[in-house]
Amino acid sequence: MTLDSGQQEKMDTFIQQIINGLTIGSIYALIALGYTMVYGILRLINFAHGDIYMVGAYAGFMLATALGFAVNPSVFGFIVTLLGSMTIAAAIGMAIERFAYRPVRKYSKMTTLITAIGMSLLIEYLFVFIFSGTPRSFPQLLPNENYTLFGNATISTSQILIFVVSLLLMIFLQWIVYQTKIGKAMRAVSYNINSAKLMGINTDFVIAFTFALGSALAAAGGVLTAQYNPKIEPLMGIITGLKAFVAAVLGGIGNIPGAVLGGLLIGAAETLVVGYGSYIGVPSTYRDAVAFAILILVLLIRPAGLLGTNIQEKV
Amino acid sequence: MLTLENVSVNYGAIEALNGISLHIEQGEVVTLIGANGAGKTTTLRTITGLLEPKSGAVKFEGKLTNGIAAHKLVALGMAMSPEGRGVFANLSVRENLEMGAYLRNDKKGIADDMERGFAMFPRLKEREQQKAGTLSGGEQQMLAMVRALMSRPRLLLLDEPSLGLAPLVVHTIFEAIEEIRSNGTTILLVEQNANAALHHSDRAYVLETGRIVMEGNSKELAANPKVKEAYLGE
Numbered sequence: 001m002t003l004d005s006g007q008q009e010k011m012d013t014f015i016q017q018i019i020n021g022l023t024i025g026s027i028y029a030l031i032a033l034g035y036t037m038v039y040g041i042l043r044l045i046n047f048a049h050g051d052i053y054m055v056g057a058y059a060g061f062m063l064a065t066a067l068g069f070a071v072n073p074s075v076f077g078f079i080v081t082l083l084g085s086m087t088i089a090a091a092i093g094m095a096i097e098r099f100a101y102r103p104v105r106k107y108s109k110m111t112t113l114i115t116a117i118g119m120s121l122l123i124e125y126l127f128v129f130i131f132s133g134t135p136r137s138f139p140q141l142l143p144n145e146n147y148t149l150f151g152n153a154t155i156s157t158s159q160i161l162i163f164v165v166s167l168l169l170m171i172f173l174q175w176i177v178y179q180t181k182i183g184k185a186m187r188a189v190s191y192n193i194n195s196a197k198l199m200g201i202n203t204d205f206v207i208a209f210t211f212a213l214g215s216a217l218a219a220a221g222g223v224l225t226a227q228y229n230p231k232i233e234p235l236m237g238i239i240t241g242l243k244a245f246v247a248a249v250l251g252g253i254g255n256i257p258g259a260v261l262g263g264l265l266i267g268a269a270e271t272l273v274v275g276y277g278s279y280i281g282v283p284s285t286y287r288d289a290v291a292f293a294i295l296i297l298v299l300l301i302r303p304a305g306l307l308g309t310n311i312q313e314k315v
Numbered sequence: 316m317l318t319l320e321n322v323s324v325n326y327g328a329i330e331a332l333n334g335i336s337l338h339i340e341q342g343e344v345v346t347l348i349g350a351n352g353a354g355k356t357t358t359l360r361t362i363t364g365l366l367e368p369k370s371g372a373v374k375f376e377g378k379l380t381n382g383i384a385a386h387k388l389v390a391l392g393m394a395m396s397p398e399g400r401g402v403f404a405n406l407s408v409r410e411n412l413e414m415g416a417y418l419r420n421d422k423k424g425i426a427d428d429m430e431r432g433f434a435m436f437p438r439l440k441e442r443e444q445q446k447a448g449t450l451s452g453g454e455q456q457m458l459a460m461v462r463a464l465m466s467r468p469r470l471l472l473l474d475e476p477s478l479g480l481a482p483l484v485v486h487t488i489f490e491a492i493e494e495i496r497s498n499g500t501t502i503l504l505v506e507q508n509a510n511a512a513l514h515h516s517d518r519a520y521v522l523e524t525g526r527i528v529m530e531g532n533s534k535e536l537a538a539n540p541k542v543k544e545a546y547l548g549e
Contacts, residue, residue, distance in 0.1 A: 181413070181417070184406065184410050184413060184414060185414065185417065187403065187405055187406055187410075188403045188406060188414050190405075191403045191404060191405045191406070192401050192403060194365055194385075194397065194401065195397060195401035195402070195403065196403075196414070197364075197365065197384070197385035197386045198363060198365075198385060198386075198389065198394065198395050198397060198401070198463075199386075199389065199414045199415055199417045199462070199466070200386050200387075200389030200390055200417045200418040200466060201386055201414070201417050202384075202386050203386065
C-alpha cells in the first residue's frame with residue numbers, strides 16, 4: 001500500500017501522538033505503581049504520593065545544581081541525579097509513613113486517608129514556602145537531540161531516556177516483588193497482614209519498604225519528566241498525581257501490571273484527545289479532563305479496573 | 316513451657332477473656348475446647364502476640380511475653396496455624412512455605428524441612444507451584460500446618476484445624492498432629508471437634524464465655540458426663 005503525501009502526513013502525526021502519549025504515560029505508570037503498591041498493602045490511597053513526584057523533581061534540581069551537572073551535561077551526572085533524587089524521596093516517603101501514617105493506622109482507614117490529604121497539602125505549601133511558587137527551570141542533564149523515525153515522526157533523547165529508564169525500573173520492581181524475600185513478604189502482607197506477622201515478618205518494616213520503593217519510582221518520574229518538560233513548580237504533583245491515581249484505578253488498584261497498563265493508556269488517551277479531539281468536538285484544552293472522564297467510566301462499567309479481580313471498597 | 320496467669324483480654328468494652336490460667340509442659344498435646352465465642356481463638360491470638368492482654372501474664376519458656384510483637388515471638392520458638400488457615404492465596408504453595416521460614420537463612424535446612432512437610436502431605440508436593448488460593452480447604456489446612464512448622468517451632472498452636480473439612484481429611488490432619496508430636500513438638504490445639512481433640516491430646520481445658528470451667532486429663536474429661544452432654548453430643 002502506498003500512501004499519498006496527505007495520508008503520509010496523517011500517519012506521521014498519529015505515530016507522533018502515540019510516541020508522545022506513551023512518553024507521558026510512562027511517567028504516569030511510574031507514579032501509579034506507588035499508589036497501587038501502598039493501596040495493596042494498606043488499603044490506603046496515599047494522596048501525598050503525587051507530591052513525592054514533585055519532591056523528586058526538586059531533589060534532582062538541587063542535586064544537579066549543587067554538583068555542577070547543570071553546566072556539564074553527562075550520563076554520569078544524569079545517573080547520579082536520578083539515583084540521588086530517588087534515595088532522597090525514598091527517605092522522605094518512609095518518614096511520612098513513620099511519623100504521619102503509622103501513628104493513626106490503628107484508627108479507621110478514613111483517619112489515615114484524611115491524614116494523607118493533609119500531608120499532601122503540607123508538602124505542597126512547605127515547598128511553596130521554601131522555593132516560592134515561581135517555576136524553576138530544571139537543567140538539561142544530557143544533550144537533547146531529535147531523531148527522525150518514520151516519515152516525519154521524531155523521538156527525542158529525553159523521550160528515549162524516559163522509555164528506557166521506566167522500563168528498567170519496572171523490570172527491577174518486578175524482580176523485587178516476585179523474586180526476592182522482601183517482595184514475597186510484601187505480597188504476603190498485602191494479602192493477610194496478621195498471617196504475615198505469624199511468619200515472623202516485621203510488617204512495619206515491609207510497609208516502610210513499600211513506601212520507599214513507591215516514592216523512589218515517583219521521584220524517578222519527577223526527574224525524567226523534568227528532562228522532557230523542564231518547568232518544575234511546587235504544585236506540579238497535584239494534577240499529575242491525580243492522573244496517575246486514575247491510571248492505577250483504571251488498571252485495577254492493587255495490581256502492579258495494571259498500574260503500568262493504566263498509565264500508558266491514560267497517557268495515550270490524553271495526547272490523542274489533544275491531537276484528534278477536535279474532530280469529535282472535544283477541544284485540546286480538555287486534555288486534563290480525559291483522565292477523569294476515564295475514571296468515571298471505569299467506576300461505572302468496571303470498578304475493579306482492567307486487570308483487577310475484586311471489587312474494591314470505596315474510599 | 317507456656318503459662319497463662321490470670322489473663323484478661325478485652326475487645327474494646329467487651330471482655331473476651333476473664334482471668335484464664337493454663338499451662339502447657341514440654342512435649343504435651345493440650346487442647347482447648349469450647350463453643351463458638353467462648354474465647355478459644357482470643358486465647359491463641361493473645362499467646363501469639365496478635366492481641367495484648369489487659370491484665371495477667373503470658374510466659375513462654377519462663378519469659379514474660381505480654382506486649383511483645385507477634386513477629387518477634389516467632390523467633391522465640393512458637394508458630395501458629397491460624398483460624399481460617401490464613402494462607403497467602405496470592406502466593407504459590409512453595410512461596411507460602413518460604414514465608415514460614417522467613418526468619419531462617421539456612422537454605423539446606425529449609426529445603427529439608429520443606430521435603431519433610433511434603434512427605435507428611437504429598438498432595439502439597441503435587442501443588443507446589445500452584446497459587447495457594449486454588450487449593451481445597453483441606454489442602455490449605457495442610458499448607459497452613461506445614462508453613463507453621465517451617466520456623467521449627469518448639470510450640471505449635473493450631474486453631475480449628477478440622478473446621479469445615481470432610482471426615483477423611485480430618486483423619487489425615489489428626490494423623491499429622493500425632494506425627495508432629497512424635498517429633499517432639501509441643502502442641503496447643505483449639506478445636507470445636509471436641510471428640511477428636513480429646514482423643515488426640517494429653518490434657519484439656521474447657522472454655523466457656525471467657526473462663527476456664529473444667530480442666531484435666533483428656534481421657535477423664537471425655538468420660539465426664541457434663542462434657543459428654545455439652546460437647547460430645549451424647
